[in-house]
Amino acid sequence: MNDRAAPVALSHLLHHTAEAVLAVQAGRSLTDVLAAVPAAVRPGVQALAFESLRRLGGARAVRAAMAGKPPPREVDALLVTALALLWPPAPGRRAMYPDHTLVDQAVQAAHRRTPAAVGFVNALLRRFVRERETLVAAAERTPEGAFNHPLWWIERVKREWPAQWQSLLRQANERPPMTLRVNARRSTAEACVLRLAAQGMAARALGPHCVMLAEPCPVTQLPGFAEGEVSVQDAAAQRAAPLLIGQGLAPRARVLDACAAPGGKTAHLLELAELDVLALDADALRLARVRDTLARLGLAATLRAADARRSAEWWDGRPFDAILLDAPCSASGIVRRHPDIRWLRRPDDIDALARTQAELLDALWPLLAPGGRLLYATCSIFQAEGQRQIDAFLQRKPPGGACLDPASPGHLLPLPDNGPAGVAAPSADGFFYALLHKNPSR
Numbered sequence: 001m002n003d004r005a006a007p008v009a010l011s012h013l014l015h016h017t018a019e020a021v022l023a024v025q026a027g028r029s030l031t032d033v034l035a036a037v038p039a040a041v042r043p044g045v046q047a048l049a050f051e052s053l054r055r056l057g058g059a060r061a062v063r064a065a066m067a068g069k070p071p072p073r074e075v076d077a078l079l080v081t082a083l084a085l086l087w088p089p090a091p092g093r094r095a096m097y098p099d100h101t102l103v104d105q106a107v108q109a110a111h112r113r114t115p116a117a118v119g120f121v122n123a124l125l126r127r128f129v130r131e132r133e134t135l136v137a138a139a140e141r142t143p144e145g146a147f148n149h150p151l152w153w154i155e156r157v158k159r160e161w162p163a164q165w166q167s168l169l170r171q172a173n174e175r176p177p178m179t180l181r182v183n184a185r186r187s188t189a190e191a192c193v194l195r196l197a198a199q200g201m202a203a204r205a206l207g208p209h210c211v212m213l214a215e216p217c218p219v220t221q222l223p224g225f226a227e228g229e230v231s232v233q234d235a236a237a238q239r240a241a242p243l244l245i246g247q248g249l250a251p252r253a254r255v256l257d258a259c260a261a262p263g264g265k266t267a268h269l270l271e272l273a274e275l276d277v278l279a280l281d282a283d284a285l286r287l288a289r290v291r292d293t294l295a296r297l298g299l300a301a302t303l304r305a306a307d308a309r310r311s312a313e314w315w316d317g318r319p320f321d322a323i324l325l326d327a328p329c330s331a332s333g334i335v336r337r338h339p340d341i342r343w344l345r346r347p348d349d350i351d352a353l354a355r356t357q358a359e360l361l362d363a364l365w366p367l368l369a370p371g372g373r374l375l376y377a378t379c380s381i382f383q384a385e386g387q388r389q390i391d392a393f394l395q396r397k398p399p400g401g402a403c404l405d406p407a408s409p410g411h412l413l414p415l416p417d418n419g420p421a422g423v424a425a426p427s428a429d430g431f432f433y434a435l436l437h438k439n440p441s442r
């Protein structure tokens, strides 16, 4: 008997994808939803859910134009999922499935989910395929249909980045590159590119320890991953550790990584220098991932689950030479990697996150030794979590107490042409970095 697993029917994947889209629309994170999907179908459901959420604005606009009154939620979720997957592919890309296969399988999924709505789903999807050009053109005349983000998000990006807003929103619907950080203790980007090529995997070096793959792959296929030679980390995220270390950290300098989980930047710091790192995170479960990451890479830090704002509960009173504050944020710079984020966030969330970031900055600054440095980072493109946050912080400090390093990158935008490598790698994630120095006499 052949013991190969039977191929999973597309209708089965569409059913789970529609459930995931429904859950995201009800406010649940896609990561959590996918964790509950049976492992055998999870990669397929993830791929379909990512595509569906990147076209959800357009699919909703078409469904509204075709059906008027919204159908029951379960029917609607399957419809918008199928419409998103039937959307014309971007130039240079192919549709994931032929139209007729997708429509047939969506109808099969409707038989299982909502038998009473089978005829309706069938008729609506077939009409969409027949009239696709006109219906898509009409949907793309609405902002949500054109950019596939909620209106408040579109307006915010337009206000804050008047020259780049359309590219920013369009790029957020693209598939992100897979980028590796080569462990500086073990190898170099050039050696890694050769090792990948030997396995038939095309890649190019973006810096001494940064490698971008031509095609993403599961980490288990990366040569040297299990042995700690490489990690997956975006090029913009790889700016943090070199910025904090700069030219000036002595061996065994005391470093606080205040929001450390899952540990990408903690590990990078330790790969680059001999440091005494305290890695803190408020979420004990996420902190366990820092332990796993460091173990794989053969690195060591002190780990502590605590709220960084409540230093009385965890600080031993000895000042830090350097602090990395990679603060919780909206993640608006990494929407390509998490296409659910835009549909989950609410405008009030940005204000609440900015308040937490300000509290973290104010609580951690006194823990920094005179002459020490603090790197504030967020993976956000919103000014309230970036430049405006730092301007307000500097205003709260007495003159001369804190100064912003003129070489601070500021906002790095997630665009293909966001500057030469070394300033920001092309197609890297959106980030904000501010390197602050504490006056040596304070």
Ligand SMILES: C[S@@+](CC[C@H](N)C(=O)[O-])C[C@H]1O[C@@H](n2cnc3c(N)ncnc32)[C@H](O)[C@@H]1O
Pocket (backbone or CB within 6 Å): 258, 259, 260, 261, 262, 263, 264, 265, 266, 280, 281, 282, 283, 286, 306, 307, 308, 309, 326, 327, 328, 329
């Ligand atoms: C952007 S992530 C950090 C990513 C991490 N630096 C890395 O490179 O892998 C933000 C982290 O801050 C943590 N966090 C949120 N509020 C916190 C607080 N008050 N104190 C400490 N950690 C906090 C979250 O649990 C989350 O793991």
